[in-house]
């Protein structure tokens with residue numbers, strides 16, 4: 001082969017080789033670039049299973065809650081509808097900035113600044129949490145605000161208390177969170193005795209089998225532990241808010257999303273007008289539920305409380321741990337888990353407080369005129385008979 005020919009041919013080969021090299025370099029450098037991106041994606045997906053929302057330091061559970069209500073906020077960082085493992089740190093959600101609700105165009109009567117909706121009852125706690133009374137809110141606005149929210153209602157029906165389930169569920173279908181997604185979590189030792197009730201669309205029953213206890217007080221006390229455990233196992237992944245309710249009650253009027261907030265408690269119907277010295281708090285310093293005479297905001301009922309799953313998880317875990325300490329010290333708080341609930345809500349101020357409209361007992365109490373609606377009321381029960389084995 002002549003030299004010219006060689007150079008003629010080989011320069012073409014060289015050119016071809018150089019081009020090939022450049023092309024494959026470009027390809028591989030992209031591939032190597034993608035690898036860290038893959039890794040990053042894996043990390044961010046596992047971070048979703050971790051404990052923080054990367055975007056704004058809110059707990060991920062609350063971020064998921066926020067995502068559903070204000071889709072612009074966290075969505076970029078989280079797969080929609082996917083919930084996270086339990087947020088374990090405190091102080092990472094600021095009650096008045098947790099949620100900025102977005103609503104569509106709506107027509108409703110304008111509020112009048114110089115015409116208070118109620119003048120006969122307290123509408124706000126000293127820490128600016130609304131107290132929920134009839135006439136103070138507009139359900140249409142709230143329903144829009146809380147659209148796409150799923151509410152879990154936990155109710156225990158252990159041993160003979162299964163008899164209360166039918167009326168409880170039937171009345172809940174009529175009055176509880178109508179138009180919203182609801183999961184009834186029925187915690188029972190007798191799954192076969194859970195009645196079948198026709199449910200509206202978007203609502204379902206989940207039966208969770210749990211153990212029973214000989215003493216009724218232990219059943220009541222262990223509710224905190226069980227709610228705490230199930231919050232971690234499933235509630236955090238399945239619902240936005242949790243409401244814990246006694247089963248020996250019935251709904252008798254609207255109970256809707258006006259109650260929902262990070263953490264809410266209900267004014268006990270027997271004590272809403274009392275001085276704090278008369279509250280039946282635990283008064284023995286040995287108990288973890290101890291509250292001194294000169295402290296206390298309200299006396300809250302053990303039979304109706306709730307909040308975001310993250311906050312209910314914190315509350316129930318703290319109350320359960322306090323009860324474990326009490327047991328080790330050989331003391332049981334005077335009103336069982338209700339005493340611990342009151343201690344917790346004294347030092348973790350609820351973001352909404354429900355008026356006694358939300359827990360009432362018509363046989364024990366005379367209805368005052370300012371109590372316009374009775375929404376959730378006690379069903380008569382024979383204590384000796386129903387609490388026996």
Ligand SMILES: CC(=O)N[C@H]1[C@@H](OP(=O)(O)OP(=O)(O)OC[C@H]2O[C@@H](n3ccc(=O)[nH]c3=O)[C@H](O)[C@@H]2O)O[C@H](CO)[C@H](O)[C@@H]1O
Pocket residue numbers: 155156157158159160161215216217219220245246247248301302303304335336337338359386387
């Ligand atoms: C309306 C209200 O605020 N009620 C509270 C009040 O008593 P109550 O006298 O209403 O207590 P209770 O007998 O209703 O027991 C509380 C709940 O525990 C469950 N249960 C209890 C026993 C049993 O054998 N099986 C069973 O399933 C059931 O869901 C029941 O509703 O004080 C209790 C603690 O002393 C609790 O704080 C209740 O929440």
Ligand SMILES: [Mn+2]
Pocket residue numbers: 246247248249303
């Ligand atoms: Mn009860």
